[in-house]
Amino acid sequence: MKYISLLGATGSIGTQTLELIREHPGHFRLAALSAGKNIDLVRKIIEEFEPKLVSVQTKEDADTLRSEFSSKITFVHGEEGLIEAAVYKESDIILNAVIGSVGLTPTLQAIEAGKTIAIANKETLVTAGHLVMGAAKEKNVEILPVDSEHSAIFQCLQGEDTKEISRLLITASGGSFRDLNRDELQSVTLEQALNHPNWSMGSKITIDSATMMNKGLEVIEAHWLFDLEYEKIDVLLHRESIIHSLVEFHDSSVIAQLGTPDMRVPIQYALTYPKRLALQSAKKLDLTEIGRLHFQKMDMDRYRCLQYAYDAGRSGGTLPTVLNAANEAAVHAFLERKISFIRIEELIEKAMERHEIIRNPDLSAIREVDRETRQFVHTLL
Numbered sequence: 001m002k003y004i005s006l007l008g009a010t011g012s013i014g015t016q017t018l019e020l021i022r023e024h025p026g027h028f029r030l031a032a033l034s035a036g037k038n039i040d041l042v043r044k045i046i047e048e049f050e051p052k053l054v055s056v057q058t059k060e061d062a063d064t065l066r067s068e069f070s071s072k073i074t075f076v077h078g079e080e081g082l083i084e085a086a087v088y089k090e091s092d093i094i095l096n097a098v099i100g101s102v103g104l105t106p107t108l109q110a111i112e113a114g115k116t117i118a119i120a121n122k123e124t125l126v127t128a129g130h131l132v133m134g135a136a137k138e139k140n141v142e143i144l145p146v147d148s149e150h151s152a153i154f155q156c157l158q159g160e161d162t163k164e165i166s167r168l169l170i171t172a173s174g175g176s177f178r179d180l181n182r183d184e185l186q187s188v189t190l191e192q193a194l195n196h197p198n199w200s201m202g203s204k205i206t207i208d209s210a211t212m213m214n215k216g217l218e219v220i221e222a223h224w225l226f227d228l229e230y231e232k233i234d235v236l237l238h239r240e241s242i243i244h245s246l247v248e249f250h251d252s253s254v255i256a257q258l259g260t261p262d263m264r265v266p267i268q269y270a271l272t273y274p275k276r277l278a279l280q281s282a283k284k285l286d287l288t289e290i291g292r293l294h295f296q297k298m299d300m301d302r303y304r305c306l307q308y309a310y311d312a313g314r315s316g317g318t319l320p321t322v323l324n325a326a327n328e329a330a331v332h333a334f335l336e337r338k339i340s341f342i343r344i345e346e347l348i349e350k351a352m353e354r355h356e357i358i359r360n361p362d363l364s365a366i367r368e369v370d371r372e373t374r375q376f377v378h379t380l381l
C-alpha cells in the first residue's frame with residue numbers, strides 16, 4: 001500500500017490520480033491533499049477518499065471545511081498548508097500536480113523530509129531545477145517524472161546507461177494552432193486556443209501547448225531530470241501524440257515509448273515504479289487503427305517560445321525563472337481576456353531582454369526574480 005500526498009487534487013492531473021486510487025484501492029491510499037479554490041470538489045474528494053490532512057488556498061475555506069467535517073481531519077491553508085500536505089508524515093510519495101512555481105517550496109520541503117517525489121509540476125523544475133535536483137541528490141530522494149514525454153524517456157532509459165545517450169527527441173503535437181501561420185495567429189480566440197487536438201488538460205498547459213512554451217518548459221525539464229546538455233535535446237513535431245518521446249543512443253539505436261494519449265499511464269508508472277500495475281480502463285494502442293504517424297522538423301521562427309526556452313535554458317542562472325514567471329503572468333492575462341494570444345510571446349521576450357542574470361541563485365533570489373518579473377509583466381498589460 002502506498003500513501004500519497006496529492007498536491008493539486010482538484011486539477012486535471014489531480015483528478016486522474018484520484019481515478020487511479022479509486023481503481024486500485026488495494027495499492028494506493030490518499031493520505032493528504034492540497035487544492036486551490038474548488039471547494040465543492042474538495043468536499044466530494046474528502047467524502048470519497050477520507051484523507052487525514054487537507055490544504056486549501058484561503059483561511060476562510062479551511063475554516064468552513066473544518067466546521068463541516070470530522071475533527072479527525074486536519075485542515076490547513078495557504079503556502080504553509082501546501083508545505084504541510086507535502087511533508088505529511090504518513091505519506092510515502094508526493095504527487096506534485098499544482099500549477100506554476102507555487103509548487104517549488106513544497107517540493108524542496110518534501111525532499112528535505114526524504115519523501116519520494118512524482119513530479120508533474122514542470123514549472124518547479126524550470127524555475128529552480130538546480131535546487132531541486134541538487135537537494136534530491138544530497139538527500140538521496142527519487143524524482144520520478146509524470147509529464148508524458150519525460151515518463152516516456154524514463155521508461156526508455158530503464159537498464160540503460162545515460163552516458164550512452166546521443167540525443168533525446170521530445171515529441172510535440174503542435175497544439176491548437178499547428179496548422180496556422182504566424183499572421184493567422186493574430187486573430188485567434190481563447191476558445192480556439194483551449195481546444196487541444198489530442199489531450200484534455202488544465203487551461204494553463206493547454207495554452208502553453210498552443211504557444212509551444214509547453215515544449216520549451218519540457219526541454220528545460222528534461223535537461224534537469226536526465227542531466228543532459230541542451231545540444232542533446234531536440235523537439236520533433238508529431239501530430240498524433242502516440243509516440244511520447246524517443247531516446248537515440250550512440251550506437252544509433254533509437255528506443256521510443258508509445259501509447260494512446262492517456263495521462264493515467266505515466267501517473268501510474270510514477271506511483272508504482274519500478275513495477276507496473278494492470279490498468280484495465282486504459283485503451284490499448286492499435287496501430288492498424290491509426291494507420292500512419294506523422295513527423296516534421298520544428299520551425300523555431302514559427303514557434304518563438306520554444307527558442308526563448310532554449311535561450312533561457314542555455315543561459316541558465318535566473319533567466320529560466322524569468323521565462324517561466326513571465327509566461328505564467330502572460331498566460332493568466334490571456335485566460336482573463338486581457339491580451340491577445342500573440343502578445344504572450346511578446347511579453348516573455350520583453351521580460352527576458354531586460355533581465356540581468358543572477359548566477360547560481362538560491363531560493364530567495366528565485367522567489368524575488370519570480371515576483372519582480374510578474375510585476376513587470378503586469379505593468380505592460
Ligand SMILES: NC(=O)C1=CN([C@@H]2O[C@H](COP(=O)(O)OP(=O)(O)OC[C@H]3O[C@@H](n4cnc5c(N)ncnc54)[C@H](OP(=O)(O)O)[C@@H]3O)[C@@H](O)[C@H]2O)C=CC1
Pocket residue numbers: 007008009010011012013014034035036037038039057082097098099100102120121122123146147148199200201202203204205263
Ligand atoms: N494536465 C495534464 O495532462 C498535464 C499537466 N502537466 C503539468 O501538471 C501540472 C498541473 O497541471 P493541470 O493538472 O493541467 O492543472 P490544473 O489547472 O487542472 O490544476 C491545477 C491544480 O493546482 C491547484 N492550484 C492552482 N493554484 C494554486 C495555488 N496558488 N495554491 C494551491 N493550489 C493551487 C488547483 O486548485 P483549484 O482548481 O482547486 O483552484 C488545481 O488543483 C502543471 O505543471 C502542468 O504543466 C504535465 C503534463 C500533463
Ligand SMILES: CC(=O)[C@@H](O)[C@H](O)COP(=O)(O)O
Pocket residue numbers: 147148149171172173174175199205208209210214215263
Ligand atoms: C500530456 C502531456 O504531457 C502534455 O504536456 C502534452 O505534452 C501536451 O501536448 P503538446 O505540448 O505536445 O501539444
Ligand SMILES: [Mn+2]
Pocket residue numbers: 147148149218
Ligand atoms: Mn508533456
